[in-house]
Amino acid sequence: MGNSKGKKEGSTIYEVCYLILPSIPEDKLDDIVGSIRGIITEESGVEIDFEAPFRHPLAYSMSKTIGASRYVTSDAYIGWIKFEVEPAKAVVIKDKLDKLEEILRFLLVKAPRNTTFTFAKAKAVAKEKEEELESASVEDSSMVKEDVVK
Numbered sequence: 001m002g003n004s005k006g007k008k009e010g011s012t013i014y015e016v017c018y019l020i021l022p023s024i025p026e027d028k029l030d031d032i033v034g035s036i037r038g039i040i041t042e043e044s045g046v047e048i049d050f051e052a053p054f055r056h057p058l059a060y061s062m063s064k065t066i067g068a069s070r071y072v073t074s075d076a077y078i079g080w081i082k083f084e085v086e087p088a089k090a091v092v093i094k095d096k097l098d099k100l101e102e103i104l105r106f107l108l109v110k111a112p113r114n115t116t117f118t119f120a121k122a123k124a125v126a127k128e129k130e131e132e133l134e135s136a137s138v139e140d141s142s143m144v145k146e147d148v149v150k
Contacts, residue, residue, distance in 0.1 A: 011084045013048065015111035016040075016097065019076040019104040020053055021064065029053055029077060032102045036081060039096045045085035049115045053079030056119075066101050076104050078119065082111055 020032055033053065040047065056078050063072045085093065094108050 011046075011086050012090070013082065013084050013111050013113050014045075014090055014093075014108055015080055015082045016093075016106055016108045017078070017080040018053075018097075018106040019058075019062070019078055020102055021071060021104050022055060022073050022075050022077065023071065024077070024102055026055075032100070033079065033081075035100060035102075036097065039093055039100075040081065040083050040085070042096075043085055043089040043093050045083040045089065045093065047081060047083045048113065049082040051080050051118050051120065053077035054119070062104055064104050071104075073104065082115060 016036070018036065020029065024032060029052075037047065054077060055075060057075045058073070061072055061074045062076070063070055065071075090108065097103060097106050097108070
């Protein structure tokens with residue numbers, strides 16, 4: 001998944017988190033991610049880590065105008081890629097990503113080399129907490145039933 005090379009002279013670690021329009025069929029997601037990776041590679045970027053996109057509801061509706069059409073959506077495919085590149089090339093990467101019509105939004109930021117957060121980890125923690133709450137509520141309801149019966 002990641003690249004274990006040391007830091008290149010004069011380069012910086014960046015992460016691009018992106019939202020892909022939900023109208024894109026799942027079998028075409030790899031092509032879109034390939035386009036993003038291609039843009040990074042064209043500018044001599046070296047991929048360090050990534051997380052494949054998955055469909056997720058958005059906190060609020062977003063819109064994107066493509067040509068004469070305006071798309072409004074409340075969900076999107078979300079993913080990210082961490083890479084190393086010279087700062088001047090990061091600007092070029094941003095400009096090229098702006099031109100990809102399939103991307104609803106993206107955020108390009110400086111990032112640490114080590115990946116400490118992934119959506120997969122966050123989903124696992126959320127599921128674990130949800131299961132704990134469910135088991136606690138089942139225990140609470142059984143106690144209430146026992147009190148009512150007594």
